[in-house]
Amino acid sequence: MRVLALDIEGFRGVRKARVVFSQHAALVGPNGSGKSTILDALSLTFGRTQLVRELTEHDFFGSAPAEATRFRLVATIGGFSTEEPDDHHEWFRDGRGVPKWWNAKTNTVEPQQSAHAATLCVQIGLAARFDHEDLKVEQLRYFHDDDDAVDPFDEDAVNQFPNRLLNEIGFFVLPVRRTWEATVSFASELFRRAVATLGGIPAQTLLAERDRLRAPTNPLEDDALLKPLVERMNEQFRQLLADAPQLKLRLTATDSEALLRGLVPHYAPSGGAVLPASRHGTGILSLQTFVLLLEIGRERRKKGLPFILALEEPELHVPPGLQRKLVAQAVAISEQTICTSHAPRVAAFYPATSTLVIDRAGGALSATPMLAKSLAPTATSVERKLYLDDRSRIVDALMHHRVLVPEGRGDHEWLRLLSDVVETGEHAFGATPDEATPFGAVVGVVPTHSSAVQETYEELRRLHRGVVPMVDGDSEGQKKLAGLLKATNAPKTVLTWREGWEIEDAVMWILSADEAAVLPPLNERLNWSASSVADVLAKFKTKDGPGRAKTDYLAYEEIAGVIRDSEACRERARLVLNAITRAALGSHAGCTGLVKDEEKSTAATTVLRIEP
């Protein structure tokens, strides 16, 4: 079985949303875009409620639910072993669900089977209301028959979904809040499920252990140090009570319950002492949950039962080398995986068609597949770069609130380095309080391929509302600007370097703040003999021949290092980045180094020139 779609209405920050899942899906997007809301919605719908905090008013959109306010989550489940409802009596009958049909072309649920709507599905709803009398959230899981405005809490309005059927779906979650040492113990729901799936409690062993604890070989009360005390106490008892009992000291309460409760996982590193889990680093503990889940999954699949695994930031506490391997295992075992991640490398494990870019504006959440269908052999090189070769970098950029599309890879590298220079290190702290949000925190930069700003903009525009193109100040750049302004879906903002400038000119302007001081270390680091910043610039402007530095990314790093060491240069770099950030955020008014090009701006587009 698998989740085909999820509809969210009025839940947390989402007024309305529809998420369509591929068989394996990665959810990427900026912080606060609603990735966790989607996973929590799935967990609630499928009864993995121990992973979701107790529901309160804050789980309703706007946090102030009226009596009639509801939130509603509707999951569409498909992937039945056959497409004939009559083969699945537990799901489709009076008192249970009504068969629906999934149209994979339009991603819609239809009431009638047809050539296009050929996948049998069922819809499970979860509705909640806030009771103004007992101040509690009441929730109800039900068979969702239709999208009309029927209130599930109205008498006899719906057929309740039996909890027993939840197990049939087999939805499991690797939560971001991983409970460390409790994972492998009978206090953990997950562990109990794993044990149940694999064949029950090891009763015989536990009973033997219990008996051993009841009759220890070396009882504590016989220990030479304790014996006098124990004997004196026994003597006292004898004087006070007829038929006085004897004191015995036993580890645990010597019943099975105490043994089950007392189970504590230990790990034995090679050559080291056996240590309880809580004494280990977070790495192994984080893996515990994952390994257990995979075990449950393997066992369920062996029995022909479905297994759907939602992974919430699987990269957490896991070394980078292991992250993709982990996801690969989950994908191999599960019928479906749904993964949120802040690690571009993890997200990029999923093909572009399975990567959902989550974006939220106000209460409207959208989940757009990075690519609607696999690239055709006729795809352009820009498309190939975006969705195949550079996918991880694109995903990285898309995780920011604003996505900057400059003319080339050079811009990408320079801006990354400059942002490192300005925003890390001692000097980064104590920045002036009126300064805008740091560039690196809000702006993601795309390594645009072959200067295709417009094509890249148009591709990414589908996925993200905050895409801002940035063109060079040369005539080529201004041609691109003209094209962007004419585009049917013209950008709200376009950035342009000042006349004649490209990124290298900006870098040289930064260097020239402290020309005398930066030249010697620069020449030393790069083994150059430049006598002025203009000389350096010439190297970057030369596209061919000896001494060209246009794509020498190592040279970039050295220059960035030189800028880092000069306060005057750092100040200029900060100014440039700040101008870009403010422009991208649309708060350009009164920003130093930013000029609105009134002549070129149109009704739809504001053209902003970086002119430090």
Add this chain to the structure above:
Amino acid sequence: MSVEFIEGGAGTGKTTMVVERLGQRLAATPLGEHQRILALTKMHGSRRRVRERLHGVVGLKGRFESVTIDSFASRVITRWRSLARVLAPGDLPSEFDARCALAGRLLEEPSVQKWVAVSFPIVIVDELQDSKDSQLRLLRGLAMRCECIAAGDPFQDLDGEASCPSVEWAREQGARTVLETTHRTNNAGLLAAASALRSGQAVTVSGGFGLKGVSAWGLGAYEVAAKISKWLKLGTVAVITPVRATRSQFVRQLVERVRSEPPLGQKWKVGPFKLHWESIPDDQITETCREIALPDADDAHVRIEDLTLASKGRSARVHSWLSRQRRLFGRTEFSAAELRAVVKEVVHQGRVFSNREERRLVALTIHQAKNREFDRVIVLWPYEVSGNDEHKRRLAYNAITRAKQEAFVVVQGEARVGQLPFLGSADAAAAGGRKHTRRGQPS
């Protein structure tokens, strides 16, 4: 498709036979874990009767659902409303026939048929003659994949013409059992009268069947009171009339007299009798609306505190509906029209769930008495009986066959005893009467 049809006159044990057949089928193929028997009837009266019968079947407790066709139709439409909107665009119907028609349309879809059949492999239909047109369409759909056992008698169709389409349909399906022997009564006189009415012959006053023409309601009251006083000691008595009291002065005044004090003058010390009309939903709705002090104007705004709400009965159910509305939707103000609809629903629900307590003595219409039985029956036959001769025969047949022991017909107008449907001989009128009748007539 499988339909077994059990046909027979009133009291021939059709329902008993249905239950017997059901038992045989279940013995051969027991119900699966989640399967149940679906029992459908048009009216709540017969629904309750079927429910009681199925309750008595060993092993069937909790394994059947006895509902009216209308309620079943609503359920199918509600669950399948997405599909319903595709098949029949527009708003979902609220009116009875249209609902059944839409459910019938849905049940033409194999997917819907299978969905029902999974839960209900066997469907029982009682009083099949009452279900026609849109309901027949629904039954046809059900019969495509469910095994149907139906029982009916076209002569007990009170709204019908010469032939009954649902009975015709069931007969065509092949497996048909005709029951000839009446089990409800073994009274030869009663049996003969029923048989005569059925075949359009003259009835004969004999044994448990009596017939009496009276010239005025006062005389009728005397006859009725006399019978009640004698019969009430022996068992239940129903006073059955083809027309409501509101439409017949004869019926109204006769019943009024029987229960008023002194009933027949001091000379004959009988009565008064607590002869109450069995309520009909409309009366209960009006009564409840008055009880809670609901304004008459439909567009009047009503708040909870404007109403007089008691803590029990229908008023309490209206109250709990209002509380729920406040709790679930924060609503505190309603239109009178909306609340009237709620009262209607409360009354309706009350009828669905209550096992109407059977009074020992009750007055009711033939339609209300349908499918029920009483020890003794007094039939009032006023001038206002309408319809053609066939219809009148059906009415009279339905009325007297409610009796297990005895039936007595009081005809308004002495001469009408000899007319259709009774065709009684002139002396029949005299045979059932008493010499001093006229003296008993109150002024």
